[in-house]
Amino acid sequence: MPSTFDKFTWEIFHTIFDYLKTIDLLYAFVKINPYVNTILHSYPRIQLNFKSMKKSTFYFICEHIHPNQIQSLVLSDDEYTPGQIKLFMSLLPLIQFNNLQHISIDQIADGNLLCLMLSHLENNVRIHSLSVNSELIDINIKNARSITDILTTLPSLKYLSFIDSSLLITLRQPLSKVTHLTIYSCLFNDLRIIFRWIPNLRYLKISVPFHDDILTSDHVLPHLSSLIIKSQSSMLFNQLENFLSFTPSLKHLTLETMGEQAMLDGRRWEMLIKTKLPYLTEFALNITPEENDMTADGVLSHFQNSFWTIDKHWQMACLISTMTQTCVQLFSVPQFSPTDSWYPPEEGFINHSLNHYLFHEDCTHLRVSHFPSEILAPLFFKHIRILSLECTTDNIDQIQKIVDLFSVKHLKFGSSVRCRPFNDLLKYAPNIYQLTMDRKTLVQIIDSPPDDQKVYEQIKKLNVEDTILNKDIDQICQIFPKLEHVSLSVKEREDIFPIFNGLHYLTSAIVSWTHPFNTSPSIIDEYLNQNSICTDGTYRFHASSLHVWID
Known part of the structure; x- marks a missing residue:
């Protein structure tokens, strides 16, 4: 019997699909009837981001989409989804993805697997954006050359984000179409070679590890309009x-680095911009200088003339050492305004601006060391996402006077901190879903008076920073029944089993144990399989530490 859906054209359906997330699209339209299924599987603009995704959702999507529908793909082997990339390749090999335009591969640790994945993309005429990022991967020279050779077969590649500059210097043919390049670990010396092979850059973003390289260039980049450098080396x-x-x-320059005292000189920056960067419209600095005798006002006064305040509208600030009254950091605001602050302001360092900049307005992580007898006007923090309590709290009013609790997502407790109004805190901060604490604070919450609420379903993530006892596990499962991710340490290996059995909503976990120190991988694999915790190899295990993406 025909349904109402049969009256709509393919174009109408595809327009509707454009406004839906992939998972909502599939749940809503899959298997309605053969006509809708045909239209659904002809839709060519599916955007898939598997980062931090539940495994059941991952399998559902993989079962109900066709490779030629996928336009954008994000895969990740991070702490929440270890083994996801290899699992995906076993289900949907990339060689079938002839419509793919963007792919991001995050935290991959296997150089051979990366080489295999990229070989599946060889000569793909649609790929215009490729991102590969990992802090763990080790790629030998053979694989490095294979990878860079494959990059040269992608005729539409325009946006490239890559692990390491040492891989890109193995290029043997130019990447003339690449205009946007990000390198997550880049040596200054490698840039000379890279500029020769990638000559048409318009955007360059590099992170430079600590090294004694010298920033030099002998190659003009006539089209480069955006440059972002974050360096751990001095300049x-x-x-x-x-x-x-x-x-x-x-046109856009962002620089974050350590450097000599001359890097604080506003007059020299002004001359550099006027003579060498005449088209610059966006400018942001974050300079940590060598030891110096420059006062904050002495530094900032040279950033206050009409060039900075009227022509460019660029504003600078300083972090001052209150002991020496000298500048220990020069930074642009709001771009590098600190997002991590103490309340009350910590002794030793203070932020300073000649324009009375409201630094606390940019704070998203607040650490509370104590509550003074009088509130420090006008400090009220409106945008705190992470609240760290480093002191005992006796009543909720102390916190509400300084923080908009509605914005808080993650609550942290310092070592052995007691929070007596824990129930009230969660009541007035309904968006908190993550807790970080040590065992003493955890036990204090567990042992709270019996008339208090003892079930906290809003908490989805729990991190305990020291070793819990076997007797704590049942209580954790009862008090936080909706946990989806835990990071815990236990004494005995057998203590990890009740964690998986008692937390029925768990999707990922990081657990470690102190005894026995070395465990055979076969023991872990057998346990995970027999108990249907992880039956497809999506876990990472070493000695006595287990990261698992749970079935």
């Missing part, structure tokens, strides 16, 4: 001036 102003003389079209 000299002369080196920076020389490098920027090869970027005449730059």
Whole structure:
């Protein structure tokens, strides 16, 4: 019998699909009738982001989509979904993805698997964006050359984000179409080679590890308009001036680095911008200088003339050492305004601006060391996502006077901190879903008076920073029954089993134990399989630590 859906054209359905998340699209339309199924499987603009996804949802999506529908794909082997990438490749090999335009591969640890994945994309004419990021991977020279050779077969590749500059210098053919490049670990010395092979850059973002490289260039980048450098190495102003003389079209510059005292000189920055960067419209600095005798006002006064305040509208601030009254950090606001603050403001350092900038307005992580007898006006924090209580709290009013609790998502307790109004705190902060604490604080919550509420279903993530006891596990399961992720340490290996058995909503876990220190992988694999905790190998295990993506 025909349904109402049969009256709609494919174009109408596809327009509706454009406004739906993939999982909502599939749950709503899959298996309605053959006509709708045909339209659904012809839809070519599916965006898949599997990062932190529940495994049941992952399998449902993989079962009901066709590879040629997927336009964008994000895969991740992070702490919440270890083994996801290999599992996905076993279900839907990338060689079938002839419509794929964007792919992001995050935290992959296997160089051979990465090489296999990219080989499936070889000569793909649609790929225009590729991102590979990992802190764990080790790629040998053979695989490195294979990977870079594959990159040169992607004729539409425009956006490239890659692990390490040492891989890109193995290029043997140019990537002339690439205009946007991000390198997660880049040595300054490698840039000379990279610029020769990727000559048409418009956007460059690099993170530089601690190294003794010198920032130099002998290659003009005529099209580069955006440059972002985050460096753990120290930088000299002369080196920076020389490098920027090869970027005449730059419109956006962001620089985060350590450097010599000259990097604090506003007059020198003004001259550099006027003479070498005439098109610059966006500018952000975060400079940690070597030991110096510059006062904050002495530094900031040279960023207060009409060039900075009227022509460019760029505002600077300083972090001051209250002991020496010298500048220990120069930064642009709001771009590098600190998001992590103490209440009351900690002794030793203070943020300073000649324009009375409201630093607390940018704070998203607040650490409370104590509650003074009088509230420090006008400090009220409106945008706190992480609240760290480093002191005992006796009543909820103390917190409400300084923080908008509605914005808090993650609550942390310092070592052995007691929070007597825990129930009230969660009542007035209904969006808290993550807790971090030590065992003493956990026990204090567990042992709260019997008339208190003892079930906290809003909590989805729990991190306990020291070892819990076997007797704690049942109480954790009762008090936090809706936990989806835990990070715990136990004494005995057998103590991990009640965690998996008692938390029925658990989707991922990080658990470690102290005895026995070394466990055979076969023991863990057998337990996970026999108890249907993880039957497809999506876990990471070493010695006495287990990361698992739960069935």
